Amino acid sequence: MFSYTFQWKQAFARLPVMLEGAVVTIEIALLSMLIGIALAVLLTGFRLSGNRVLSGIAATWVEIARNTPALFQIYMAHFGLGSFGLHLSPYTSLLLGITFNNAGYLAENFRGALKAIPDTQTRAARSLGMTPVRAFGHVVLPQMLRIAFLPMTNQMVWAILMTSLGITVGMNTDLYGVTQDLNALTFRTFELFALAAVIFYLITKTVQIGARLVAARLFRY
Amino acid sequence: MRALLTAAALVASASVAHADKLDDIIASGTLRCAVVLDFPPMGFRDENNNPQGFDVDYCNDLAAALGVQSEIVETPFPERIPALMSGRVDVGVASTSDTLERAKTVGFSIPYFAFEMAVTSNDSSGVTSFESMKGKTVGAVAGTYEAIALEEQVNAWGEGEFRPYQTQADVFLALSQGQLDATVSTSTVAQANVKSGNYPGITVVGKAPFDTDYVALFTNREEYGFINYLNLFVNQQIRTGRYEELYAKWVGGDVPSLTVPNAYR
Numbered sequence: 001m002f003s004y005t006f007q008w009k010q011a012f013a014r015l016p017v018m019l020e021g022a023v024v025t026i027e028i029a030l031l032s033m034l035i036g037i038a039l040a041v042l043l044t045g046f047r048l049s050g051n052r053v054l055s056g057i058a059a060t061w062v063e064i065a066r067n068t069p070a071l072f073q074i075y076m077a078h079f080g081l082g083s084f085g086l087h088l089s090p091y092t093s094l095l096l097g098i099t100f101n102n103a104g105y106l107a108e109n110f111r112g113a114l115k116a117i118p119d120t121q122t123r124a125a126r127s128l129g130m131t132p133v134r135a136f137g138h139v140v141l142p143q144m145l146r147i148a149f150l151p152m153t154n155q156m157v158w159a160i161l162m163t164s165l166g167i168t169v170g171m172n173t174d175l176y177g178v179t180q181d182l183n184a185l186t187f188r189t190f191e192l193f194a195l196a197a198v199i200f201y202l203i204t205k206t207v208q209i210g211a212r213l214v215a216a217r218l219f220r221y
Numbered sequence: 222m223r224a225l226l227t228a229a230a231l232v233a234s235a236s237v238a239h240a241d242k243l244d245d246i247i248a249s250g251t252l253r254c255a256v257v258l259d260f261p262p263m264g265f266r267d268e269n270n271n272p273q274g275f276d277v278d279y280c281n282d283l284a285a286a287l288g289v290q291s292e293i294v295e296t297p298f299p300e301r302i303p304a305l306m307s308g309r310v311d312v313g314v315a316s317t318s319d320t321l322e323r324a325k326t327v328g329f330s331i332p333y334f335a336f337e338m339a340v341t342s343n344d345s346s347g348v349t350s351f352e353s354m355k356g357k358t359v360g361a362v363a364g365t366y367e368a369i370a371l372e373e374q375v376n377a378w379g380e381g382e383f384r385p386y387q388t389q390a391d392v393f394l395a396l397s398q399g400q401l402d403a404t405v406s407t408s409t410v411a412q413a414n415v416k417s418g419n420y421p422g423i424t425v426v427g428k429a430p431f432d433t434d435y436v437a438l439f440t441n442r443e444e445y446g447f448i449n450y451l452n453l454f455v456n457q458q459i460r461t462g463r464y465e466e467l468y469a470k471w472v473g474g475d476v477p478s479l480t481v482p483n484a485y486r
Contacts, residue, residue, distance in 0.1 A: 004306045007325075007326075010325075078400070079391075079394060079395070079398070079400075082395070082398040082399075082400050083398055085398075085399070087398070087399060087400045089382075090384055167363065167385075167387055168386075168387055168391075169386075170360060170384035170385055170386045170391075170395070172363070172383075172384070172385050177385075180299060180363060180364070180385075181363065181372075181385065183299060183302075183364070184298070184299065184363060184364030184365070184368070184369065185322055185369060186322050186323065186325070186326065187301075187302045187322070187323040187325075187326035187327060188326060189302040189303050189306070190303075190306065
């Protein structure tokens with residue numbers, strides 16, 4: 001039933017444009033991870049603070065980020081905020097949506113990592129005269145990031161793949177958006193998306209292998 | 222006897238081998254049409270969730286001509302080709318512009334409809350014509366003729382921003398919210414959406430000077446028998462007055478000519 005002649009040349013001719021899109025995809029994923037990690041550390045701090053309001057904020061954030069589709073979060077960043085007159089560009093909406101998602105998942109990863117660090121370490125640090133913030137920053141946080149490093153890699157891969165949801169808010173400069181544009185122009189659907197899939201695979205595989213090498217170097221005991 | 226059997230087997234296998242898409246459709250008793258149901262008045266769903274519109278009627282007419290049942294397969298714009306190539310549909314009745322680039326991939330019939338493009342703007346954007354869109358944030362439905370033309374125009378202007386959205390509904394939502402200053406869509410779609418009242422604060426402000434957007438039925442490129450049939454069908458729709466009838470039913474106003482002056486086809 002599948003009758004289709006593949007024209008790979010037509011797809012390869014578009015490779016430079018697609019690679020430009022891939023750069024934007026990596027850029028968004030990296031930014032969303034950096035901001036996401038910072039926010040997640042903050043959320044984790046909120047949870048540890050013992051303050052009802054702060055831990056309430058953290059819990060709500062994590063609940064929404066983890067229990068609604070990323071598509072919904074990105075759509076809300078664009079059209080949801082848009083209905084209140086706050087107009088974000090597709091790029092910002094996508095970045096905001098993914099960052100929100102990342103922060104929620106990472107906060108949960110960090111919580112798990114924290115559980116692996118014995119409480120006695122904090123107590124020991126405190127008894128040495130460190131303030132709670134200092135004890136967290138100097139003793140707990142570095143260990144937490146080490147334990148959570150590989151889960152963070154997973155989230156990075158997820159962030160890269162989530163950029164493809166940007167098309168729902170009018171994004172057309174990332175890898176998926178560029179591919180979709182080219183598809184409309186040429187109708188070479190299968191070649192173009194196969195090529196995009198390979199590029200996505202290569203990016204995420206590079207991230208995974210890179211992270212493993214970094215981990216092996218940094219986290220030797 | 223053996224020779225006779227061999228001959229019979231040959232004939233049987235030959236007739237199987239030569240069955241083309243047209244034969245398959247007639248044999249299966251069902252014509253499956255890819256129709257975009259997010260594109261009123263060409264294709265949409267009524268309050269009972271039933272497919273309605275010009276393209277839906279057109280598909281039903283085609284099925285009736287073939288003497289088979291019609292099946293409307295809802296297909297968003299970007300999924301028209303995968304739907305056809307994976308064999309989920311037989312023909313696209315999906316307001317598809319017959320560009321030369323696309324004709325390298327699929328086979329088009331002669332045009333069955335023609336669109337004129339209109340500019341719709343947000344009332345507070347200050348856009349009052351096609352030219353005043355320069356430097357503004359504009360958008361259209363990804364993968365459509367007008368989106369491709371508009372993106373080229375924005376690049377030619379060198380200022381402003383183009384945003385493709387996935388559905389016509391998202392474009393008008395973004396326009397109504399003020400995320401977009403203006404959009405170019407087919408005039409039929411623009412009128413239908415402004416009239417619907419779902420999107421306050423937007424107005425059709427004029428025509429877009431793009432070439433007439435001829436749209437054609439499409440099927441697999443190599444199915445000459447079926448493409449022949451589609452061409453004759455489109456011709457007959459016009460000859461019998463059915464085209465005008467459907468145009469009056471769904472769109473209204475002056476019926477656009479489907480022929481290009483001074484050209485054979």
